[in-house]
Amino acid sequence: MTEPVLLVLDDDPLPRLDRLAxxxxxVHADEKSLVEKLPTADVLLVWDFLSDAVRHAxxxxxxxxxxxxxxxxGVDRLLPELAASPETLVTNARGVFDQPIAEYVxxxxxxxxxxxRGSWELQRQRLWKHRETKRVxxxxxVVVGSGPIGRTIGxxxxxxxxxxxxxxxxxxxxxxDFGRVxxxxxxxxxxxxxxxxxxxxxLTEGTRGLFDAGAFAQxxxxxxxxxxxxxxxxxxxxxxxxxxxxxxxxAALDVFAEEPLAxxxxxxxxxxxxxxxxxxxxxxxxxxxxxxQFLDNFDRWEAGEPLLNVVDKDLGYVPST
Amino acid sequence: MTEPVLLVLDDDPLPRLDRLAxxxxxVHADEKSLVEKLPTADVLLVWDFLSDAVRHAxxxxxxxxxxxxxxxxGVDRLLPELAASPETLVTNARGVFDQPIAEYVxxxxxxxxxxxRGSWELQRQRLWKHRETKRVxxxxxVVVGSGPIGRTIGxxxxxxxxxxxxxxxxxxxxxxDFGRVxxxxxxxxxxxxxxxxxxxxxLTEGTRGLFDAGAFAQxxxxxxxxxxxxxxxxxxxxxxxxxxxxxxxxAALDVFAEEPLAxxxxxxxxxxxxxxxxxxxxxxxxxxxxxxQFLDNFDRWEAGEPLLNVVDKDLGYVPST
Numbered sequence: 001m002t003e004p005v006l007l008v009l010d011d012d013p014l015p016r017l018d019r020l021a022x023x024x025x026x027v028h029a030d031e032k033s034l035v036e037k038l039p040t041a042d043v044l045l046v047w048d049f050l051s052d053a054v055r056h057a058x059x060x061x062x063x064x065x066x067x068x069x070x071x072x073x074g075v076d077r078l079l080p081e082l083a084a085s086p087e088t089l090v091t092n093a094r095g096v097f098d099q100p101i102a103e104y105v106x107x108x109x110x111x112x113x114x115x116x117r118g119s120w121e122l123q124r125q126r127l128w129k130h131r132e133t134k135r136v137x138x139x140x141x142v143v144v145g146s147g148p149i150g151r152t153i154g155x156x157x158x159x160x161x162x163x164x165x166x167x168x169x170x171x172x173x174x175x176x177d178f179g180r181v182x183x184x185x186x187x188x189x190x191x192x193x194x195x196x197x198x199x200x201x202x203l204t205e206g207t208r209g210l211f212d213a214g215a216f217a218q219x220x221x222x223x224x225x226x227x228x229x230x231x232x233x234x235x236x237x238x239x240x241x242x243x244x245x246x247x248x249x250x251a252a253l254d255v256f257a258e259e260p261l262a263x264x265x266x267x268x269x270x271x272x273x274x275x276x277x278x279x280x281x282x283x284x285x286x287x288x289x290x291x292x293q294f295l296d297n298f299d300r301w302e303a304g305e306p307l308l309n310v311v312d313k314d315l316g317y318v319p320s321t
Numbered sequence: 322m323t324e325p326v327l328l329v330l331d332d333d334p335l336p337r338l339d340r341l342a343x344x345x346x347x348v349h350a351d352e353k354s355l356v357e358k359l360p361t362a363d364v365l366l367v368w369d370f371l372s373d374a375v376r377h378a379x380x381x382x383x384x385x386x387x388x389x390x391x392x393x394x395g396v397d398r399l400l401p402e403l404a405a406s407p408e409t410l411v412t413n414a415r416g417v418f419d420q421p422i423a424e425y426v427x428x429x430x431x432x433x434x435x436x437x438r439g440s441w442e443l444q445r446q447r448l449w450k451h452r453e454t455k456r457v458x459x460x461x462x463v464v465v466g467s468g469p470i471g472r473t474i475g476x477x478x479x480x481x482x483x484x485x486x487x488x489x490x491x492x493x494x495x496x497x498d499f500g501r502v503x504x505x506x507x508x509x510x511x512x513x514x515x516x517x518x519x520x521x522x523x524l525t526e527g528t529r530g531l532f533d534a535g536a537f538a539q540x541x542x543x544x545x546x547x548x549x550x551x552x553x554x555x556x557x558x559x560x561x562x563x564x565x566x567x568x569x570x571x572a573a574l575d576v577f578a579e580e581p582l583a584x585x586x587x588x589x590x591x592x593x594x595x596x597x598x599x600x601x602x603x604x605x606x607x608x609x610x611x612x613x614q615f616l617d618n619f620d621r622w623e624a625g626e627p628l629l630n631v632v633d634k635d636l637g638y639v640p641s642t
Binding site for chain 1 (some may be wrong): 420421425427428429431434435437438440441443444447448449450451452453454455456457458477480481482518524578580581582584586589594595597598599600601603604605606607
């Protein structure tokens with residue numbers, strides 16, 4: 001029996017590979033060699049999930065792998081090119097990032113309410129300066145993105161006493177956790193009353209540039225905006241303008257239109273803007289968790305069972321059941 | 322009918338005073354004039370609750386007020402002197418600070434787990450540097466202090482998936498929220514397994530200096546310590562030594578042995594130490610909430626009803642019912 005070829009686009013080494021001993025021939029590719037190696041692969045693991053190389057290599061000639069797995073929640077770096085191959089299944093890392101990102105967002109909400117950055121900046125200056133801070137309990141949040149990460153963020157904020165409105169592509173009147181899920185068309189009116197606006201939507205043509213001058217203009221002067229989705233959800237110049245003009249009180253970005261953020265970017269020192277380097281979901285051991293999740297799905301693939309977390313390539317995410 | 326005299330030791334003006342119009346004669350005192358005015362007062366409101374003036378003025382001759390209210394949770398600035406006057410009731414601000422301080426502590430836990438200070442320091446340097454962070458869910462916390470603030474902290478951390486052990490003066494086997502409350506004697510063994518150690522005990526002779534070199538030596542190298550109780554709970558030199566030697570991973574202090582912390586204090590730049598200026602409970606509107614709480618109790622006093630939140634001056638706090 002011939003072993004299937006698992007092509008791995010990697011930067012860091014893939015842990016737990018011993019589970020595949022005798023079951024797959026593992027071939028490594030970098031961004032340059034991917035084009036040439038792609039036709040040899042049965043399965044492609046996009047271990048370097050921040051790369052755009054797969055999308056660029058995909059339209060070439062020859063056989064394409066029947067299964068592509070990306071160990072990320074977003075699949076925007078594979079689309080729309082892979083949608084042109086209906087015989088190729090795409091799976092993602094649904095679930096792994098839910099709790100870490102929810103904790104990260106809850107931490108940002110509390111840190112902004114309590115002005116931790118202000119305190120630590122005063123500490124640097126050896127200044128004792130008491131301030132009054134905001135209560136989080138009793139405030140309102142709008143979470144844009146109703147997949148598992150958005151839902152976990154919503155539940156975590158609810159546990160802190162925040163009233164949460166969830167916005168998704170598909171409106172639902174009978175949501176077990178949130179009462180309802182609002183459709184995108186309700187976003188404008190929800191932004192008006194929100195203390196916290198959290199973006200964790202999949203990046204699709206419907207959500208690209210969703211947070212622009214018009215959206216920021218609808219928010220309250222006391223509102224804070226948090227993006228843990230994709231940089232392209234935000235018109236960064238509009239956000240900078242809204243912060244500089246005091247139209248909103250603050251923002252935290254973990255993702256950017258171009259990553260890594262260049263040292264000479266104007267974003268680094270915008271007042272009221274907190275920056276972190278695309279790490280909200282990446283807790284100690286995450287690489288192991290991601291490898292395990294892929295290998296569990298490999299077991300299913302090998303056994304001819306249906307794969308878990310299959311992306312709808314037209315929607316751009318794994319639809320909720 | 323003679324109006325009772327309400328003596329107010331104030332720094333900031335007391336809000337909501339109109340509620341007392343025609344019901345009390347309000348006399349203001351500062352730290353200097355307190356000694357002289359104290360014998361004229363029926364009720365003393367220690368609006369400037371960070372002052373030690375009441376304790377110092379109390380043992381003087383003449384009549385003492387029959388009721389002293391401090392708009393703080395801790396009453397350590399009134400004791401032991403007021404305990405010598407059994408006919409004087411002391412009440413405190415039990416309840417007002419519970420949720421704000423619980424939010425503050427949850428925010429610190431998340432901020433330390435996710436290394437927000439590290440990210441914002443890198444931001445200042447315009448450096449993009451991805452790091453893996455800690456999960457809060459599944460970690461363990463020990464909360465020292467089983468009054469309403471400690472309980473609210475414990476419930477908030479539990480909502481984030483943290484396993485919480487509560488330590489108090491009185492051991493209980495049947496606590497509705499936490500299963501049990503541990504006695505102080507269990508502290509040593511609980512510290513060994515804790516990721517987060519939170520101090521929010523009342524300051525009494527039993528808790529003064531509780532967190533010393535011995536306590537820090539029992540904690541894990543990955544443990545973080547948070548003090549929102551009183552500065553005197555901590556032997557500050559021992560904490561500095563534990564941080565510098567890497568015996569614990571980090572700490573956050575909102576309270577200090579001497580406040581305000583002097584500009585030349587060695588604490589400001591200890592690695593891994595987060596400093597804030599005694600503000601964990603002080604959310605916007607807190608002064609109004611504190612005034613309302615006092616005035617509600619004044620209604621009861623005037624009507625001859627039992628006061629709420631009466632401190633046991635021997636224990637040093639309001640006993641739980």
